[in-house]
Amino acid sequence: MRSMKPLGARAFRDxxxxxxxxxxxxxxxxxxxxxxxxxxxPRPETEHxxxxxxxxxxxxxxxxxxxxVLTFDADGAWRIExxxxxxxxxxxSGVLARPYGEALRLRISALGACSLDxxxxxxxxxDLIRCRVIE
Numbered sequence: 350m351r352s353m354k355p356l357g358a359r360a361f362r363d364x365x366x367x368x369x370x371x372x373x374x375x376x377x378x379x380x381x382x383x384x385x386x387x388x389x390x391p392r393p394e395t396e397h398x399x400x401x402x403x404x405x406x407x408x409x410x411x412x413x414x415x416x417x418v419l420t421f422d423a424d425g426a427w428r429i430e431x432x433x434x435x436x437x438x439x440x441x442s443g444v445l446a447r448p449y450g451e452a453l454r455l456r457i458s459a460l461g462a463c464s465l466d467x468x469x470x471x472x473x474x475x476d477l478i479r480c481r482v483i484e
Contacts, residue, residue, distance in 0.1 A: 397482050402419065402421075402445075403463070403481075403482065406441070407461045409441065410458065411460075411461055413440075415432065416456065416458050417429050417432055417456075418455070418457070419456075419457060420454050421452065421453040423451055424444075425447065425448035426443070426445075428442040428443075429442070453465075453475075457480070462480070463475065
């Protein structure tokens, strides 16, 4: 004969309830939404050669988690160097197809923020907040 259980008693069950699972999934989704933008790297979206080089320097600074200095020479040559100047070899270098015409030095932080080193350039102007070339 079966034993009778009291009416208010619940049988012991293994596992989680649907509400518990939904709460955990929701918390994981919120954490994912907060963390993913910090890993997003800027992508080249422009045909402007100077902007492509600036974007490359920003990606390099983010990957290295260190400050870099981007230098454009008047003849169109550019180079990316470590900010401390400890390494004599540049991290990257090249020559623009069209000479830039003016010397420009940008300091790019480990978080991708830009700041000018030296005199303000006349052409192209740099939006330092977004680190974009303004034509």
